[in-house]
Amino acid sequence: MKALFAEGLALGLSTGLYCLGACAPFLVPYLLAEETGWRRDLTVLGKFLIGRLAAYMLFAVVVGYLGARAATPPPWLTGVAFLLCGLALIGYAVARNAPRPGACGRLAAPGMPLLMGFLAGINICPPFTAGLVRLLTLGSVGRCVVYFAAFYLGTTVYVAATLLLAPLKAVPRLRAAASIACGLSGLWFAAMGLAALR
Amino acid sequence: MGFTAAIAFLVMKTGRVSRWRAVFLVVMAWAFVVRFKAQAVGLKAGAFMTEPTQEVPYCHVALSSTILNAAYNQYLALKSGAWRQWGPLSLGFLWLVFTLALGQAWCSWVCYFGGLDEGFSRLLGRFRLRRFSLPPAVRDLPAGVLIFFAVISMTSLTPMFCLWACPIKLTTSFLDPVDAVRKAQTVILVVMAAGTLVLGPLITGKRVFCGLVCPFGAWQSLWGQVNPFRVTLDKESCTRCRLCVWACPTMAIEHGGPGHPRIIPYCNRCGECVDVCPEGAISFTLLGLPSGGQVVAGAGRSPLAELWEVRSLLVFCGLVLGGAVGGVFVPDALRTLAKALLR
Structure with missing residues (x-):
């Protein structure tokens, strides 16, 4: 089990920069748009990481249980995840900037980072695919969970580095600008999602 | 260089900073278009980039x-x-x-x-x-x-x-x-x-x-x-007419609420509000420090004193650096146009 954990961790550490690339467009504008304060930043990041962990564990359990029958996740999954992520970010930007956000106001709720983390987690990126292929050979739910938990830990080192950007929020207008960037990011990912589903 | 000097002369002569600055900038922009369009067509025999990555x-x-x-x-x-x-x-x-x-x-x-x-x-x-x-x-x-x-x-x-x-x-x-x-x-x-x-x-x-x-x-x-260059509003002279708000071409003056207009950090020192303010309440300053008010051409100051005003320093810096950048492509653009016309 130790060797399996080490292998997952090594995969996460070696491919984590790519994971940061996948998560940064969601996470960075969102983190910068939120209120200042280290406690607040840690809470946002923590929720994002928990959401992401939930997605990883879901995959580990499903693949561990179904084995080769879950060899290829449905091709529409990434498209749907991108689209939902995009719509959530657009809604969040509206909630932060519109005088009367209507239903979008709910997207500025504390649970938003959790949802974002989960949606970011179910995006099938190349490092994730590499981990997934290895899962298929493990043959038990327990071993899959250990492997993916270690993989998750390895990649989290890079994702957590986004906290270093938090001091930038001291610039007064930057938070407003970051919430606008969330909207642009949302448009981008919604368009990518639609393109993937086409 | 002659063109840049002419713009400087017109700014000092008329006291209108933004009008002549705009002429300078527009000429630079279209010279850039002429120069680079001509180069793109000349080098590649077409206006398209076809490389798969940029x-x-x-x-x-x-x-x-x-x-x-x-x-x-x-x-x-x-x-x-x-x-x-x-x-x-x-x-x-x-x-x-x-x-x-x-x-x-x-x-x-x-x-x-x-x-x-x-x-x-x-x-x-x-x-x-x-x-x-x-x-x-x-x-x-x-x-x-x-x-x-x-x-x-x-x-x-x-x-x-x-x-x-x-x-x-x-x-x-x-x-x-x-x-x-x-x-x-x-x-x-x-x-x-x-x-x-x-x-x-x-x-x-x-x-x-x-x-x-x-x-x-x-x-x-x-x-x-x-x-250090800033555009500063003197609240005592300001009558809240908001002409500056409507005139600002980059929407960098806010007027929300009953207070005085507020120049936000996106201001790019074009001088349009300085030109348009009927009370002379807006002026170029160094770090917002009082500069002795806006200089109006022909208002009785000696030309030498006028040269040391903050406005003159900004105009000098702007035109020298703008002229240096434009010097790379404006003469080429003029040559290209002349060749096209004489062909």
């Missing part, structure tokens, strides 16, 4: 939106000792010089792209919308554009703003629309160019690209604070 062009707008990529590449170049890759470092040094000398005034005195929407924003004169304003939050759009494109460009290692959103490509070469993605990019280019460089400025009289899109404007409004 490198970051040596353009200040592109470099600001790919600043993380540039920083990473320069880190690698320095580490490996590959001095041939250090080009962006020299650009960075030039940027530092310009920022120390002009700060945000770059956008109104030097940026040859800004001259495009500047020109269109003045074309309709009195027929444009007179009292156009947007919610203050919208003015943060360029900073949002900067954050989004800096992150997405870094994560994809591609100059995403140049590929997807920059209407300035209109001034050089287009991407060849060979596939669906390129076609989408071309449609966005046309929409952005028509909306932010031509129709928006024509209808609103504002520099729409500079005020609402340009990531370099946002970048410069952050770093430009190190430069």
Whole structure:
């Protein structure tokens, strides 16, 4: 089990920069748009990481249980995840900037980072695919969970580095600008999602 | 050089800073278009770029939106000792010089792209919308554009703003629309160019690209604070007529509430509000310190004293640096035009 954990961790550490690339467009504008304060930043990041962990564990359990029958996740999954992520970010930007956000106001709720983390987690990126292929050979739910938990830990080192950007929020207008960037990011990912589903 | 000197003379003679600055900037912009269009057609026998990938062009707008990529590449170049890759470092040094000398005034005195929407924003004169304003939050759009494109460009290692959103490509070469993605990019280019460089400025009289899109404007409004030139409003003289709010071409004066108008950090020192204020309540200052009021041409001061005014210093810095940049392509553009006319 130790060797399996080490292998997952090594995969996460070696491919984590790519994971940061996948998560940064969601996470960075969102983190910068939120209120200042280290406690607040840690809470946002923590929720994002928990959401992401939930997605990883879901995959580990499903693949561990179904084995080769879950060899290829449905091709529409990434498209749907991108689209939902995009719509959530657009809604969040509206909630932060519109005088009367209507239903979008709910997207500025504390649970938003959790949802974002989960949606970011179910995006099938190349490092994730590499981990997934290895899962298929493990043959038990327990071993899959250990492997993916270690993989998750390895990649989290890079994702957590986004906290270093938090001091930038001291610039007064930057938070407003970051919430606008969330909207642009949302448009981008919604368009990518639609393109993937086409 | 003669043209730059003529502009300086006209500013000092008439006391109208922004009018003559605009002439200078518009001439620079169209000279840039002529020069680079001619080069694109001359070198490639066509107006399209067909390379499958696009490198970051040596353009200040592109470099600001790919600043993380540039920083990473320069880190690698320095580490490996590959001095041939250090080009962006020299650009960075030039940027530092310009920022120390002009700060945000770059956008109104030097940026040859800004001259495009500047020109269109003045074309309709009195027929444009007179009292156009947007919610203050919208003015943060360029900073949002900067954050989004800096992150997405870094994560994809591609100059995403140049590929997807920059209407300035209109001034050089287009991407060849060979596939669906390129076609989408071309449609966005046309929409952005028509909306932010031509129709928006024509209808609103504002520099729409500079005020609402340009990531370099946002970048410069952050770093430009190190430069001492400011536009300052004297609250005692201000009558709250709000002419400055309506006149500001980059929507950098807020007027919310019953108080005095407020000049926000996105101001790029164009001088339009200084020209338009009937009370002389707005002036160029150094770090906001009192400068002894606005100098009106022919108001009794000696020409020598007038030369040492903050306004004159800004005009001098703007025209010298703008002239230095324009000196690279304006003479070429004139030669190209002359050849085309004589052919």
